[in-house]
Amino acid sequence: MESPPFSSTMVSSASAKDVASETNSSAIEWHSRRWTWGGPISLHRVLCMQGGDDDGSYAKNSDAPASAVTLSKPLLLNAIQSMKLFLASKHDDSLRIADLGCATGYNTLATVNMVVEGLRKRYVEELGFEPEFEAFFSDLPSNDFNYLFRTLSGVVPADCSREMSRRRYFAAGVPGSFYHRLFPRAKLHVAVSLSALHWLSQIPEAVTNKSSPAWNRGRAWIDGAKDEVVEAYARQSEEDLDDFLRCRKEEIVEGGMLFMLMGGRPSSRQPCDQLGDPDSRDKHPFTTSMDQAWQELLDEGLIDEETRDGFNIPAYMRSTEEVERAMAKCGGFEIQRMEYRRIREHSEEKQEEWSRDPASYGRSKANLVRATLGPIVEAHLGRPLARELFDRFQRRVSTDLGLLAKTCFYGVIVVCAIRK
Numbered sequence: 047m048e049s050p051p052f053s054s055t056m057v058s059s060a061s062a063k064d065v066a067s068e069t070n071s072s073a074i075e076w077h078s079r080r081w082t083w084g085g086p087i088s089l090h091r092v093l094c095m096q097g098g099d100d101d102g103s104y105a106k107n108s109d110a111p112a113s114a115v116t117l118s119k120p121l122l123l124n125a126i127q128s129m130k131l132f133l134a135s136k137h138d139d140s141l142r143i144a145d146l147g148c149a150t151g152y153n154t155l156a157t158v159n160m161v162v163e164g165l166r167k168r169y170v171e172e173l174g175f176e177p178e179f180e181a182f183f184s185d186l187p188s189n190d191f192n193y194l195f196r197t198l199s200g201v202v203p204a205d206c207s208r209e210m211s212r213r214r215y216f217a218a219g220v221p222g223s224f225y226h227r228l229f230p231r232a233k234l235h236v237a238v239s240l241s242a243l244h245w246l247s248q249i250p251e252a253v254t255n256k257s258s259p260a261w262n263r264g265r266a267w268i269d270g271a272k273d274e275v276v277e278a279y280a281r282q283s284e285e286d287l288d289d290f291l292r293c294r295k296e297e298i299v300e301g302g303m304l305f306m307l308m309g310g311r312p313s314s315r316q317p318c319d320q321l322g323d324p325d326s327r328d329k330h331p332f333t334t335s336m337d338q339a340w341q342e343l344l345d346e347g348l349i350d351e352e353t354r355d356g357f358n359i360p361a362y363m364r365s366t367e368e369v370e371r372a373m374a375k376c377g378g379f380e381i382q383r384m385e386y387r388r389i390r391e392h393s394e395e396k397q398e399e400w401s402r403d404p405a406s407y408g409r410s411k412a413n414l415v416r417a418t419l420g421p422i423v424e425a426h427l428g429r430p431l432a433r434e435l436f437d438r439f440q441r442r443v444s445t446d447l448g449l450l451a452k453t454c455f456y457g458v459i460v461v462c463a464i465r466k
């Protein structure tokens with residue numbers, strides 16, 4: 047079967063890059079509180095992974111989420127094996143799959159491909175026909191849908207072409223937040239969300255409010271922060287997961303599947319211990335080196351304290367208990383499987399290679415943070431200062447050999463649930 051065409055396309059609206067370049071941002075001093083969270087521009091307008099395919103793009107820096115895709119594969123295929131088959135003949139309606147928080151690049155294509163292939167094999171073997179599939183690629187409007195559509199159309203980087211040559215589904219883009227309704231009632235047979243649900247819908251206002259006990263002074267994130275800060279994030283996370291589940295409960299057909307993989311922490315850990323072990327705490331790109339890079343900008347007089355403290359990373363690692371509680375509160379789903387796993391930041395061979403070449407390690411880590419945080423940092427600081435920040439981060443990471451010798455793990459929670 048030839049690759050079917052798009053059934054519809056949506057082109058991304060303003061990316062953070064566009065937003066920043068709309069303003070006169072050439073001066074190094076440029077920064078504007080207009081972009082702080084809770085201000086006139088919402089996080090949803092700027093949060094995205096870096097688009098395109100250059101060295102700082104998400105497409106080129108998604109090894110950890112790629113490991114998450116690999117980890118998901120047996121769990122997802124196993125779940126597909128036990129799923130209800132919906133169609134009785136090839137003339138029936140299509141099977142509809144959504145990837146929520148799809149970003150761009152190989153991971154989203156591999157994920158959708160995995161689901162389509164798993165279901166297709168079952169239909170062929172058990173019912174003797176091949177159904178039609180529709181795949182919905184959904185992300186925030188700031189996502190680089192143009193790049194995604196180009197890969198789907200076959201204008202692809204080499205590492206995607208193998209997946210693409212086997213594309214057996216109609217494709218559509220759906221811009222919007224997964225914390226809102228994205229599809230009509232009972233539309234989806236499978237909804238998948240990989241490495242996305244730990245991104246919150248917003249930064250809790252109190253965290254950037256100087257007069258609040260939850261003011262997160264001197265930190266870009268919440269690992270190790272004071273209780274009030276962490277509690278504010280935990281409340282936001284709970285609200286967000288409730289919204290996500292309530293919307294999916296409407297959209298997924300009875301017997302359909304919800305598969306989620308999100309950043310998570312071991313259940314035994316308090317929320318202020320987001321990363322679960324001391325080495326990961328030290329080495330994670332959102333912690334020490336990031337805070338030091340912000341502090342350097344401050345010490346050099348390039349930004350003021352208010353600007354530094356106005357930036358917070360909108361991510362929260364849930365525990366399995368927190369996810370379980372939200373699922374029970376929402377109702378309508380039967381959890382088939384839920385577990386916490388750890389993903390090594392990179393292989394032992396890579397670690398050895400990098401200890402011989404710390405500069406290339408620094409480059410690689412800086413590219414990773416550019417890919418994931420670039421758009422929101424640029425929205426907060428403007429492009430020139432964002433560049434300065436990432437350069438300092440890179441220098442720090444390249445020169446701290448003690449840190450390089452440590453091993454960082456990313457914790458994830460995997461959940462497979464069936465809509466009752």
Ligand SMILES: C[S@@+](CC[C@H](N)C(=O)[O-])C[C@H]1O[C@@H](n2cnc3c(N)ncnc32)[C@H](O)[C@@H]1O
Pocket residue numbers: 093094095108111112114115146147148149150153154184185186189222223224225239240241242243245246247
């Ligand atoms: C780390 S990427 C993961 C992408 C892809 N699923 C993968 O496995 O490589 C997280 C994605 O979630 C998206 N995202 C974050 N918050 C979102 C929201 N509220 N609604 C939709 N997508 C969101 C981001 O824009 C980003 O593309």
